Amino acid sequence: MLGARGGWRALRRCASLPRAVRLRVREALRAREPADAVMVQGWVRSVRSQKEVLFLHINDGSSLESLQVVADPSLEKRDLTFGSAVEVQGKLVKSPHRMQNMELQAETIRVVGPCDIWSFPLKMKERHPLEYVRQFPHLRCRNNTLGALLRIRSEATAGIHSFFQDNGYVHIHTPIITSNDCEGAGELFQIEVKAKDSAEKTHFFNVPAFLTVSGQLHLEVMAGAFTHVFTFGPTFRAENSQSRRHLAEFYMVEAELSFTESLQDIMQVMEDLVKTVTSTVLSKCPRDVELFHKYIAPAQKGRLEQILKHKFMIISYSEAVEILKQAPQTFTFKPEWGCDLQTEHEKYLVKHCGEVPVFVINYPYNLKPFYMRDNEDGPQHTVAAVDLLVPGVGELCGGSLREERLPFLESRLQRLGLTNTYQWYLDLRKFGSVPHGGFGMGFERYLQYVLGVDNIKDVIPFPRFSHSCLL
Template sequence: MRQDPNCSEFGKRWKSDSQQGRTLKSSELTFGSSVEVQGKLIQSPHKRQNVELAAENICVVGPCDVQAFPLKYKTHHPLDYLRQFPHVRCKTNSLGALLRLRSEATAAIHSFFKDNGYLHVHTPIITSNDCEGAGEIFQVEPANEEREPGENPHFFDVPAFLTVSGQLHLEVIAGAFSKVYTFGPTFRADNSQSRRHLAEFYMVEAELAFAESLQDIMQAMEDLFKKVTDAVLSSCPRDAELFHKHVAPGQEAKVERMLKNQFITMSYTEAIEILKRAHQEFIYKPEWGRDLQSEHERYLVQHCGEIPVFVFNYPYDLKPFYMRDNEDGAQHTVAAVDLLVPGVGELCGGSLREDRPDFLQSRLQRLGLEDTYQWYIDLRRFGSTPHGGFGMGFERYLRCILGVENIKDVIPFPRFSHSCIL
């Protein structure tokens, strides 16, 4: 139990410390100390609690060096200050609330998928696949292993990496169980110091067999977002209120608007036209065939009244090999969709998967990946079905519902380039 300096009866009497054979001094009961308290529960005059503990005996279990302790009494520490002290920041109200919210959101995500008939799968953290194909991967090899001359240089006989996505493994399982999902850590070697990126983060990923329309994928995304958010806000109202009042005033109304309104849909082509007509200058000029930048995503959400927006049917050349070719002539798009949300930008990404072996093989040949993904082509030859899926960044989701600006402040131990504290 942590000391509560606001308790009116705090520190009335001291309990003898039998292990040390001495009586505790009042100077030992400092801010940050761990204590055991015995007393009586009495009616509290404070508005936000019914009872309080009138202390009769107090024992300091773990004293705190208050001079060195980085948290100060009755001080509101900015989140970027707390980030320097990952070993103690969980003792603050803000990080305590965040961890309870993370826990509740995790439970709500699992409940959503269980209630909707999904099988939970533990996909591997170490993999030989680079699902996204962007090359932002961490390679895995033993730190100090000597190899004999001529011996295979790789521990696994092939290059192995920390996973960037569990999608390809989910596709394997979806061929047998129809609806599957995974929820675990993923890694990107993204040399970025931005507020939107981490080197280690958590992803929620789902795969649906017999999905023949992007609407199926979009509906699953919207249902997940709304039902999980409802559950989190209902279970942790005070913790959410802390962020909505003291970290991001006005965020509560934004979240309510997202929950009450149906998400908007527009094609990538429509999005580019909206951006071209915008009465503002962008750092990156919007052009058909170029990827949307974060400034474009923010504008599109604002344009739609701060309601989440699905942007679908992206150019073929912008997306990974596994997305389904729309066969739409000169435009040449794929059945891909991104969910853009206020304050964050892209929250979810999904697509229909290319289930036609000839289309898939042709694309992999052009990319020089046919040998690497022969097993993936085999899936299309061995009883495949139309299918699709999506992924949602868990930390981006928390940023969205809480209004936290920096993604490093919604995870207990943030890892990013040039920083791996603790």
Template sequence: MKKTQVKRSEAFPFKYKERYPLEYVRQYPHLRCRTNTLGSILRVRSEATDAIHSFFKTNGYIHIHTPVITSNDCEGAGELFQVEPSSKVKEPGKNFFDVPAFLTVSAQLHLEVMSGAFSQVFSFGPTFRAENSQSRRHLAEFYMVEAEMSFVESLQDIMQVMETLFKVTTETVLSSCPEDVELLHKFVAPGQKDKLEQMLKNKFLIISYTEAIETLKKASQNFTFTPQWGADLQTEHEKYLVKYCGNIPVFVINYPLDLKPFYMRDNEDEPQHTVAAVDLLVPGVGELFGGSLREERLHLLQQRLARLGLTDTYQWYLDLRRFGSVPHGGFGMGFERYLQCILGVDNIKDVIPFPRFPHSCLL
């Protein structure tokens, strides 16, 4: 009987007991979950998911299933995937939903609706950004953990929940799947264990956006983007600030009003004119959390929406204030960036089972 020679391209791409770079196994999205490294990452992902749900349940939050298809652009950045029926179903000149519909970029506005009925709510689901980016920390489809809390009047209250969520979830993951975390810290990110211990044992730091800009201006490092007041912080700025703070996670608070979406609470601090916004920056990743107090004062919100030409679009949002509101706020955490942070995985494409990014939608 003639022996058939298997072509190299037909051979199984991974050899038993051999360890491969994550960049290599990424070429085989249908097979890479069979490797030890991806197996460990996905088990950690599962445990972290459970730990996050447990944290919110323990603290009295109601889990809300927010829609994936929406007519709102919460972030206002215009990086939206529009949803349309196939050509066989679509009627010429008509929208399926009567209005343009998009894949959600955030559950926040829907959670604000629910926070008027339940004082503490959260969601954990897929979100979508049509960013034409091939960076190591961006995906077209990723998971967001978002929470909204009523009767919150201080950024300190929001930051406390952010820090506690990070630490409690991480400690739960470390205790529930130590072998998987150890494998990743040993073979994928040597030194990450010590960095993580530093993050867990230290109180997170707080600086203002203005202080951050002044720190960046004094830096000896040359930045691609020149730091200046009124401009957004870039990834290189975020990573420098974390390093400057001794690799301890740092909250940056009170951003310029013009940088942020319409719903953030005005600090009324002329002439700077900032809003009560907060980002949490962490080692190796940069921004992990973003949050704010929401503008609950109807007249100020009306003025801002009118200035932006959004009054008609967000009449329903004004109703949330018009028919009874309370001070409230919330935040969102990128789940894949969280996994990158605790495991030391360099590329966000390696902490999600089936990554979606520009020019790649395999399987």
């Protein structure tokens, strides 16, 4: 009984001790008042041991800045090294240094996971080039630059959803597996069942199925019941390209608007989306964006500030071709009416327009997919299509008014031999169809544009491209 009573008293004493409050690094750095019992978990970014004091900097991915930990040297352990995972408990106190608001006075330090610093490819206090860390997809998120990029991606994603929801759009989960080729370019990843016992290949869905290149056609279905819809998800293109602007798997923001007969309506949503999300990113992630603008693209901050102030420009495809023909430089691809604009053309047009984003509208009928609305403009014969070109990247968004007139659509599908494949698409025009249009924006290209990153492989966590599928 005495032993039991003694144990109970000890338990009561333990219960009366203050329980450590777990804080993220970001919360600790922003705290306004000191706190006695705090626990912070993260990874060691630097270790510095002096005769009378031990300094650590730890980070948990919630902030670009690391939290300074001050400890007695007796708390140092052999496996307390750069890269190790730790749990620190102690007191949060005001820091005597100007550069930081708070620091943690450690009472206990526990190494949760040691790190072999000799084989760890990231080195302490070293600024690794983006090309170098790209080799380590399983570790590069521990790099400052990639950490900043991933926080920016997260805030930009939230900003995109907020923009559409604030403007009355319904979010639609469009399928990743589809039997349609929206773009008509044939750059598709086909899905096949890996049969164990049979050499005979059969279609799992009874028809050929592919990874989606766009959710547009499925959004058009939904636009027959909801006036404003959007989707945001992965899309796939089997392009055998090693360029700095293309990936085999990337994310696309797409929207569809019913009851619109004006390309101007589509362009206004594009412009509002780009400006609103950019403002959100700049306000929510100032230090993360500053890292890119300081070390990756020094002039980008000023460009973005100008872009947010000015209205985007509008020129026709025909005007664009004339501008290119009169350009003082020689292009690899000669600009001709009826030919698609190349990246070098797009970048020149943006430069010609004063480094402000520019909408190019009314493309040749034969250049664009079957679903774009015929402008009926005589011999020139164009469709109501639009591309948004931005500095440093070229094409960021592409959209159009859709062909809602059944006879026009039937005629074009018949000429292309696609009537049977798209009978369901024709049905949409028979049962309560309305004038509508929409657009898509490549999310990774958007991030390239805002941050000034040259290679699209450096703005996505796990890049997929031709001859490369690491991890």
